[in-house]
Amino acid sequence: MNILKFFILLFTITIFVSCAKEINIDEELEEPITFEEPSYIQTVDILFTGSSTVAFWPDLEKSFTSYQLINTGISGSCLDDLINEKENRIFKYNPSYFVFYYGDNDMYKYDANTYIKKFKRLMKELKIRRPNTIVLLISIKPSPLRKEKFNQYTLINKYMDKFHEINPSCYYIDIWTTMSNNTTYFKDDELHLSNKGYTFINQLIYNKIKALESLKSTN
Secondary structure (H helix, E strand, O other): OOHHHHHHHHHHHHHHHHHHHHOOHHHOOOOOOOOOOOOOOEEEEEEEEEOHHHHOOOOHHHHOOOOOEEEOOOOOOOHHHHHHOHHHHHHOEEEEEEEEEOOOOHHHOOOHHHHHHHHHHHHHHHHHHOOOOEEEEEOOOOOHHHHHHHHHHHHHHHHHHHHHHHOOOEEEEOOHHHHOOOHHHEOOOOOOEOHHHHHHHHHHHHHHHHHHHHHHHHO
16 A cells, blocks of 8 residues: 555545544434324323322312313333333323423433433424424422432433423423422422422413413414
């Protein structure tokens, strides 16, 4: 191999390696989303799903009296569980609003980046299959018992806060800021929400839905 051919080969390899390093993870090819819709889809006003924060939600019907509600929350569940059960817990319904809470249990199974990948794929499928549904993303709550995971929770919350820029149908509901360093929003177990915590979150969601309905009526 002469010197000229050697330098041409070296230059080609350098360009290839450089380009490979610049590929962003968001640009990686993923498996296509395939699905088969159920034979019957129930139309509802609001679909709630999540872990114990949603499963234990008291008196939802009293808080949202003028809405038809479905709650498919399961205590102790993670996002993987929801994905595995998505046909029964999400896609058998066609909700106007989808209230979503996950993330805190998940950090005991995988890290924030892994969670975000799973979350993005689920939200992409939801956008394809239920394009008219508005999603309300509740931030992970700052349970005092789980302080060791706060850094991971913060990463996820920051991502969800900006997710509206990616998907304008998704809106962030921030409970973290108000509940931080205030144990009155939690039960004595320092993990689950107290009645005060649920009263607060009820009001946030109700106000957001009313604001979105008002905005829609003026457009």
